[in-house]
Amino acid sequence: MTVIDRLVRGEYTDSASGNVLSVPTRSVIIRDSLRGDEGDLVRSLDFGSTLAVVSDAATYDVMGKRVETALQSFCKIIPLRLDRPPYPDTDTVDQLRNAGANADAWIAIGSGTINDLCKYASAQENKPYAVFGTAPSMNGFTSVNAAMSVNGLKRSLAAAAPAGVFLDLEVLAGAPKRMICAGLGDSLCRPTAQTDWLIAHYLLDQPYSDVPFNLLAEDEEGLFAESDALMRGDLVAMGRLARTLVLSGFGMTLSGGSYPASQGEHLISHYIEMMAKNQQMIFHGEQIAVTTLTMARLHERLLGKVPPKPKSTNISKDDVTHHFGPDLGSLCWPEISAKSFNPEQAEQLSSRIVDCWDIMCDRIDKARIPSEKLHRILQKAKAPLAPLDLGWSPDFYNTAVKHARLIRKRYTALDLAADSGVDLL
């Protein structure tokens, strides 16, 4: 039985703790093709007799049409075709909730935004949902939070896990190349996220678990070794990516937060989304590809060398307000304050570092992948490699890397390096 099957059945045992782990999703089916099985897959979830099927023009063409046809043979469907590109805001959620008022469940046909909209509506209405993915672009299929825009501010909100996740590898392989690249990019940050999480664990006693990474171990090497095959539409490679994305979402759910999949590399990306002006459309995972390389290089400068000696955090509220403006500044200040060190705390941290540096670096060495290797994986996939590949000027990117740590209280190598005077870039 695969790792996913064991998790879904509640039969996965964590080898370290002996605990049996389970996830809220009841069915995950990943196959070369799901053609002809769409109706049975949904029927197995016992959703009821009326289903709202949410798609947009593109996802309807690649998957929605056949799902709607299959469902019509045994239940009433309420089709909802969203404008393209769908936008993850409260107005669109209201549209979904109205359309689904008489439905027993939602069927999402899509990936990032449509999945987020349905999982958020599902939590709001306390009605289940299932998703037929149409692109392997992100690891949010199975996570329990949704990226939503609230009054213009992007937030991660509590959402429902899907009851079913159905991934047709032929459909995923036919997705736009940039979306496949994005899924690879969002998976590539496993080593940098793990490294940052271990740093916070060793230096600040924050809880840490190997479970999310153990889940990913089986597919990672093959996925990264054959990133070129993935881009050529190879279904074996696509299966690895699909499982990795599903398991990465489960890893976050099991950890009670995004720790295993979102650390310094995500802070840089989120900073850019907040602060970039007139940014062209860039997929989240494309950004993570580039920011992961930055973090991997920073880890190489920081770790395995002489232990750094952090000083007190030299950032004032005025600095934050000046940089972000009053509105964003007032949101960021509590975040950076929460992980700022006064001189005495910095002294304590320094002695902690001296005590555990070698042990920590040895542990992290087992988790890390050299930046050059990560670079080659992305290069073979013809993925973005440098800020300019995404239209970010070097000046803007430097500013982003320097200030990214201010937006969230999560402690990463960005904080340790900045407080210790180690170059971030």
Ligand SMILES: [Zn+2]
């Ligand atoms: Zn991500």
